[in-house]
Amino acid sequence: MKIHFVELPISTCDGQFTARYSEKGLAELNFPPVGRASPRAANSRRRGNESEISSANGLVKDSSRRLLQNTIRAWHRATETALKNILAGRKPKNLPPLDLAGTEFQKSVWRALRKISFGKTKSYGEIAELIGKPKAVRAVGGACGANPVPVLVPCHRVLAANKKLGGFSGGLDWKRSLLAREGIKI
DNA sequence: TCCGTATTGAACT
DNA sequence: AGTTCAATACGGA
Numbered sequence: 001m002k003i004h005f006v007e008l009p010i011s012t013c014d015g016q017f018t019a020r021y022s023e024k025g026l027a028e029l030n031f032p033p034v035g036r037a038s039p040r041a042a043n044s045r046r047r048g049n050e051s052e053i054s055s056a057n058g059l060v061k062d063s064s065r066r067l068l069q070n071t072i073r074a075w076h077r078a079t080e081t082a083l084k085n086i087l088a089g090r091k092p093k094n095l096p097p098l099d100l101a102g103t104e105f106q107k108s109v110w111r112a113l114r115k116i117s118f119g120k121t122k123s124y125g126e127i128a129e130l131i132g133k134p135k136a137v138r139a140v141g142g143a144c145g146a147n148p149v150p151v152l153v154p155c156h157r158v159l160a161a162n163k164k165l166g167g168f169s170g171g172l173d174w175k176r177s178l179l180a181r182e183g184i185k186i
Numbered sequence: 187t188c189c190g191t192a193t194t195g196a197a198c199t
Numbered sequence: 200a201g202t203t204c205a206a207t208a209c210g211g212a
Contacts, residue, residue, distance in 0.1 A: 105209065124193055128208090139209040141192040146210085160193065167192025175192090 006072050010080050012087055019079050021072045025097030026079055028148045031170045082152055089181040091118040092152070100148055105136075109143035116157045119182045123161045145169050151178065159186065 005027060010017040015032025075096035082092035100110055112130045116122050122130075124140045133139075144155040150170055156178040160166040165186060168175035179186060 103210075128193090133208075135206085136208045137193045138191060138207060139193095142190090142209060143192095145192050155192080158192080161195080165192090169192075172192095 006069075008072075008076050010076075010083055012084060014087055017083060019076060021075060022099045023068060024099035026075060026149060026152070027099045027101065029079070029083075029150060029152060031150070031174065034171070079152070086118075086151055086178075087181065089183070095152055098149060098153070100153070102143075102146060102148070105133075105139065106143040106146055109140055110147055110153050113144070113147070113153050113155055113158065116154055118154075119184060121157045121159050121179075121184060123159055124166065125161055127158060141167070157182075157184075
């Protein structure tokens with residue numbers, strides 16, 4: 001059975017983000033396309049491009065599909081609010097359910113990221129400790145880079161051990177900016 | 187199996 | 200204060 005995604009835009013003063021939902025929750029959040037030169041959003045990768053709102057053969061499924069769409073609309077409102085809050089430098093209160101596709105290792109890293117509270121930071125090494133694999137520091141970096149839902153899953157709060165910036169899949173400017181909005185000085 | 191990585195800490199200039 | 204380097208776990212091809 002094929003998995004369907006619903007793709008919805010979020011307009012902010014920082015540009016148009018794109019959210020993608022599975023039937024389980026928010027699966028992906030993409031940064032606004034950077035320049036006109038770049039055809040791809042900074043964060044879009046893996047996972048096919050199929051994003052269809054309707055399921056193929058329907059009849060019986062029609063009402064449950066409507067139900068799902070209403071659910072997704074509610075999730076989207078939560079995503080929108082949370083994103084705009086964080087962009088405005090305010091702690092988001094509600095997140096939509098997340099449906100993050102990845103290996104067990106990656107999911108454990110992303111779980112750890114979510115425990116970093118607003119306005120705080122941790123190092124790649126500390127995340128490695130938290131998930132019980134103190135030596136997997138570089139792999140943690142890899143998992144951060146594979147985070148499908150940046151900003152809401154706060155990979156930008158992970159710095160290198162020397163409190164220097166490290167990297168960011170959406171571009172270091174975004175990382176600096178997000179940290180600044182949370183009042184974090186580097 | 188081989189290669190790259192959003193690391194790290196030590197040992198060097 | 201900057202540079203090099205090896206150790207390192209994981210994921211993708």
